[in-house]
Amino acid sequence: MPLEAYIALSAVLFATGAAGVLLRRNPLVMFMAVELMLNAANLAFTAFARARNALDGQIFALFVVAVAAAEVVVGLAIIVAIFRRRASIDVDEISTLRG
Amino acid sequence: MEAALFWPLALVAIVAAVAVIAARNAVYSALFMVVVLFCLALLYLSLGAEFLAAVQIIIYAGAIMVLFLFVITLLNPQALPEQEHLPGQRWLGLPLLGLLVLALVAVVASAAWRPLPPSTLPANNIVAVGQAIFRSYLFPFEITSLLLLVAIVGAVVLAQRRA
Numbered sequence: 001m002p003l004e005a006y007i008a009l010s011a012v013l014f015a016t017g018a019a020g021v022l023l024r025r026n027p028l029v030m031f032m033a034v035e036l037m038l039n040a041a042n043l044a045f046t047a048f049a050r051a052r053n054a055l056d057g058q059i060f061a062l063f064v065v066a067v068a069a070a071e072v073v074v075g076l077a078i079i080v081a082i083f084r085r086r087a088s089i090d091v092d093e094i095s096t097l098r099g
Numbered sequence: 100m101e102a103a104l105f106w107p108l109a110l111v112a113i114v115a116a117v118a119v120i121a122a123r124n125a126v127y128s129a130l131f132m133v134v135v136l137f138c139l140a141l142l143y144l145s146l147g148a149e150f151l152a153a154v155q156i157i158i159y160a161g162a163i164m165v166l167f168l169f170v171i172t173l174l175n176p177q178a179l180p181e182q183e184h185l186p187g188q189r190w191l192g193l194p195l196l197g198l199l200v201l202a203l204v205a206v207v208a209s210a211a212w213r214p215l216p217p218s219t220l221p222a223n224n225i226v227a228v229g230q231a232i233f234r235s236y237l238f239p240f241e242i243t244s245l246l247l248l249v250a251i252v253g254a255v256v257l258a259q260r261r262a
């Protein structure tokens with residue numbers, strides 16, 4: 001397989017994730033779209049690691065997974081906290097962080 | 100062998116990724132996301148990243164997506180907006196998106212599509228990754244533990260009910 005095939009798949013997945021963030025207003029779906037973009041980046045890292053025969057890309061992808069886990073935990077906690085206060089999670093209605 | 104694995108997986112991953120952002124119900128989005136994650140895990144396997152493939156399934160599909168499903172059911176799907184208001188966002192978002200896709204296509208298409216040479220990565224991926232993490236990447240690895248601790252404390256503080 002050429003390296004470019006993997007990079008093309010990664011680009012398509014990234015663009016799909018970006019589309020989700022731009023075109024959806026449900027914060028949970030937007031979060032999943034962000035995850036999609038992170039996974040696209042991970043695929044590119046792993047493909048480059050294979051092409052260069054160096055492990056560093058794989059290690060970096062592991063760190064991305066750890067950062068994604070931390071990001072999801074804090075982000076979902078914020079969504080739950082906002083939902084408790086407002087009983088609505090439409091992102092356009094939440095334009096201020098003040099409770 | 101690799102091509103026979105790549106094209107079906109790529110197709111399924113793209114279709115599932117579109118379904119993630121197109122599904123009306125967030126639960127369906129989460130389930131399609133799991134499909135994408137499994138396809139990527141199989142691609143990692145074919146790229147010789149066995150440890151990353153296992154991490155992808157255990158942490159991403161196992162832990163992160165279950166957390167998503169917990170929050171989706173906790174927030175009660177009926178309370179989520181059925182109709183999404185997009186004042187002007189669609190008209191601004193779509194051209195920007197087209198620009199991004201165009202740029203990505205231009206870059207990928209301009210490259211020379213040559214098959215990858217045979218892999219010379221270490222045969223035992225887990226041993227090699229472990230040695231890399233605990234030797235050259237020890238400091239970033241330790242910083243990750245701090246990051247996860249901050250995330251745990253932050254989640255507890257944000258989610259606790261005020262008495």
